[in-house]
Amino acid sequence: MKSIIVITGASSGFGALAARALAIAGHTVYASMRETTGRNAAQMEAAQEFAVENKVDLRTIELDVASQESADQAIKTIVEKGGRLDVVIHNAGHMVFGAAEAFTPEQLLQVYDINVLSTQRVNRAALPQLRKQIKWFSAMGRKH
Numbered sequence: 001m002k003s004i005i006v007i008t009g010a011s012s013g014f015g016a017l018a019a020r021a022l023a024i025a026g027h028t029v030y031a032s033m034r035e036t037t038g039r040n041a042a043q044m045e046a047a048q049e050f051a052v053e054n055k056v057d058l059r060t061i062e063l064d065v066a067s068q069e070s071a072d073q074a075i076k077t078i079v080e081k082g083g084r085l086d087v088v089i090h091n092a093g094h095m096v097f098g099a100a101e102a103f104t105p106e107q108l109l110q111v112y113d114i115n116v117l118s119t120q121r122v123n124r125a126a127l128p129q130l131r132k133q134i135k136w137f138s139a140m141g142r143k144h
């Protein structure tokens with residue numbers, strides 16, 4: 001079954017690769033990323049070119065996981081366009097390396113915010129829609 005999927009942090013690395021692989025597999029994939037009109041404009045274009053070259057449904061959308069407003073807006077747009085959202089992949093994050101004492105508590109707080117709290121921002125935006133869909137599917141199941 002074809003799903004509508006959003007992946008966070010899909011400007012590079014695993015997120016960009018997963019977005020392409022899932023689009024090739026036939027799904028509608030939103031490669032979400034921050035700063036789509038700035039730093040990540042080239043990454044956005046690359047994803048769009050990939051979609052055209054491979055004739056797949058890979059789309060891009062602005063989503064900064066550090067902002068509740070941005071997460072809300074991205075999920076709202078996806079649902080308005082496709083009528084539903086089936087899968088959320090939390091990928092955005094930072095890995096930090098180094099001696100533990102090299103990091104200030106403020107720096108660790110920033111890492112925690114992106115790696116942990118950001119998933120809650122996206123969940124708060126997406127889960128009400130996913131719950132609605134569970135109700136639809138349960139109702140459909142009861143009819144058949």
Ligand SMILES: NC(=O)c1ccc[n+]([C@@H]2O[C@H](COP(=O)([O-])OP(=O)(O)OC[C@H]3O[C@@H](n4cnc5c(N)ncnc54)[C@H](OP(=O)(O)O)[C@@H]3O)[C@@H](O)[C@H]2O)c1
Nearest residue numbers: 009010011012013014015034064065066091092093094095
């Ligand atoms: N590579 C590994 O060995 C490994 C191991 C364990 C876990 N992980 C985790 O797997 C995930 C992907 O890793 P990766 O290796 O593919 O690293 P990566 O290429 O650095 O990808 C991380 C992505 O997160 C995005 N991101 C960061 N802050 C964001 C924000 N506020 N809003 C939206 N996107 C944001 C980055 O976007 P920008 O380009 O805009 O910064 C980037 O596209 C990360 O969460 C990482 O911690 C990786």
